[in-house]
Amino acid sequence: MGNTEYEIQQRFEVQVPPTKPFFHTLKSSLKETFFPDDPFKQFKNQPISRKFLLGLQYFVPILEWAPRYTFELFKADFIAGITIASLAVPQGISYAGLASLPPVMGLYSSFVPPLIYAMLGSSKDLAVGTVAVPSLLITSMLGKEVNPHQNTKLYVQLVLATTFFAGVFQAALGLLRLGFIVDFLSHATIVGFMGGAATVVCLQQLKGILGLVHFTHGADLVSVIKSVFTQIHMWRWESGVLGCCFLFFLFITRYFSRRKPVFFWISALAPLTSVILGSLLVYFTHAEKHGVEIIGHLKRGLNPPSLSELETSFGSTHLMTAIKTGIITGVIALAEGIAVGRSFAIFKSYHIDGNKEMIAIGMMNIAGSCTSCYLTTGPFSRTAVNFNAGCKTAVSNIVMATAVMITLLFLTPLFYYTPIVVLSAIIMAAMITLIDYEAAIHLWAVDKFDFVVCISAYVGVVFGSVETGLVIAVAISLLRILLFVARPKTSVMGSISNSTTYRSIEQYPKANSVPGILILHINAPVYFANASYLRERISRWIDEEEDKLKYSAKNDLQYVILDMSAVGNIDTSGISMLEELKKTIDRRCIKLVLANPGGEVMKKLDKSKFIDTVGQEWIYLTVGEAVDACNFMLQTCKPKTKAVESEAADDKV
CATH class of the missing domain: 3.30.750.24 (STAS domain)
Structure with missing residues (x-):
């Protein structure tokens, strides 16, 4: 037994680390939770004037890189900005229609928000603009409370309130360093949710493709299919033929650009080309008299202030619906914008600050709600075009906003004859790329539970509603976390x-x-x-x-x-x-x-x-x-x- 004790004593004992005061431990835990990147380390041992300058540069990143900006960088940003502007104009008009808003609001939303983001954002590649899924969320949630066609003024006021509260929520998450909340939207959840929303959006565009006047406000598959096939006698073959032709054109240009990446600009210019060709066709054939619906008059001029409308909406009985819609759409917009920004930052080997991005996206939506804009973020399609066009900094957003400003001031009359069916084709072509079936197959091969989460989100959106699909997917993801912890x-x-x-x-x-x-x-x-x-x-x-x-x-x-x-x-x-x-x-x-x-x-x-x-x-x-x-x-x-x-x-x- 003596030998036994001797052998055991030869080992190195497991040590108990020194005990730290409770508040020291709590402070360390909070710092690691809310400030893992230690943003204050650059302020240490600096004079007051230097700290003030560093603080300004931290919250307004343009002050950091603007002094080093060169003409060579501007040439690259100018080309990229003009390229994404050609995509922003038709997409802005299309997505505003998807949100049941006046088309000009889509153009307004591509002018002010990109300017705010260029000053506050940390991504060099993110191209700001309206996006389809939040647009669908807005019309599906607010449309249940207020009919956008019968009470347009109140509906627009609620949309502005939704945008305001989305911006406040997004900025608050960034300022309070609560960005990790967005991480609860798992990759599988986003794949299924985006795919389901894209499917619903595509189905709803059948209204424009078939030239239907009356259509369901429901966002589920059953309601849409029922609305389409109970109005077979109302289908307009002229509109259907035109829509299919432009869809084919958009798919062909995208296929060619993917096969030959050097010609990415062909796919980028395809939506604007479709708008121009469609407008000319309607103008010369007078197709608007034969069942082809057109946009009509677009108000000329820059964004009018909307503070009075915003103030009026705060007294509305539907304010809680606007707040709920703002929070949900704000989270979705943040998840998409930050994910897209990080994806393209990896290609150029630089880091973007998630909390700064939340503040930037939130502030641009707050500013947008005061200038007749609705919810914006960084869509994948526009950012991909910006990246492929060779952008170097966020100045490409400023160039795009300038091009949109010129459009608002001088070119809006040219969109009078733009057919609605072309806008529907543009939306459908963009949405089909969001149905990522390859990602779903990969989830099945790697993790069956993630596949269940993905399919649940998809089925919930397609057969229920956008909110239902999101809630189901998040609930299943949280259940999985609880199972991991409890078992x-x-x-x-x-x-x-x-x-x-x-x-x-x-x-x-x-x-x-x-x-x-x-x-x-x-x-x-x-x-x-x-x-x-x-x-x-x-x-x-x-x-x-x-x-x-x-x-x-x-x-x-x-x-x-x-x-x-x-x-x-x-x-x-x-x-x-x-x-x-x-x-x-x-x-x-x-x-x-x-x-x-x-x-x-x-x-x-x-x-x-x-x-x-x-x-x-x-x-x-x-x-x-x-x-x-x-x-x-x-x-x-x-x-x-x-x-x-x-x-x-x-x-x-």
Whole structure:
């Protein structure tokens, strides 16, 4: 026994880290949660004037890079800006129609918000503008309360209020460093939601393609199909033929640009070309007299102020609906804008600040709500064109806004004869790319649960509503997180041949179990939500191991080693679970051994006196050390027999 004690004392004991004051720990946790990027490090040891300048540059990034801006950069940004302006004009008009708003509001929304973003945004590639999914959300949620065609003034006021509250919510998330909330929209959720919304948008464009006057306000598949096929006698073949021709043209140009990336501009200019060709065709053939609906008069001039309309909406009985719509559309717009910005930042090897992006997107929507704009963000299609056109900085947004300004001042009469069917074709062509079936197939191959989340979001949007699909997908994602926390993975470990490494026997079937020793790996923090489950699961592992040893006539189980390398933290419920577990296996004459507990776990085990209960000598740095010590004890001490166990049990009784 003396040798045993000597051998055990030779190991390096697991240390308990020094205890820090509670408020110091709380401050550290809050800092890591809200300020993981440590934005204040640049202000340290700086004079007041320098801190003021750095603060301005932090909140207004254009002040940082503008002094270094060159004419060479401007040439690249000018070309990119003109290119995305050719896409912004037809898309702006189209998406405003999708939101049941006057078409000119789509142009207004491509003028003021891009200027605000150019000053406050941290992305060099993001091209700001209206997007389809938030437009659909706005019309589907607000349209239930106020008919946009019968009470247009009130509807527009509520849309402005929605945009304002979306901007306030977005900016607040950035200022309060709460950007991690957006991360609850998983990749699978976004794929399914976007695909479902795109499907619904495409179906709703059948109104324009078929030239229907009356159409359902519902956003679900059943309502749309019913509305289409109960009005077969109202279909206009002229409009249908025109729509199919322009759809074919848009798809052909996109296919060609994808096959030959150097000709990306052909696909980028295709929507504007469609508008021009469609307008000329209607003008020369007088197709508007034969069932082809046109835009009509567009108000000339820059954005009129809308503070009075916004103030009036605050007194509306529908204000709560506007707030709810603003929050939901704000989250969706943030998720899309930040995801798109980060995706293109990777290509150019630079970093964008998610919280700065939230502030920038929020401020541009607040400013937009005061200048007759509705919700904007950074759409993928426009940003991709901006990136491919060779943009260098956010000045491309300023160039685009200038081009839209010129359009508003001088060119709006040219859109009088633009056929609605062409706008419907532009929307359909853009939306079909959002139905990412390849991503869904990839989810099925990699993670079936993520595929279920994706399909649930898609089905919820298509057969229910946009809000229903979003709620279902988020609820299933949160349920998955709860399942991971409440039912953590545990596994039996064995030794890899000719090594001191121990791994899961399930993953490595050839790993060797150690006679008389059960090694269990706990793969999650131990909290109140999973403590009871872990106690029961570990007890079942012990029962199964004892039954297996009984039938194999091998040595009885004498040691249970818990590998706690993945247990990042533990609460009082987890400590109580360990205490109960130790009492249970003590009654079965089995010794509990801990391996590699982390610093936070050791501090709490020390404060709760559990280390004294289990014994410091039975806590090891690695599983290998724990196994060696247990094997040494098995070889040195007299093996436990059934008779000894029975006698020990009688003594306890």
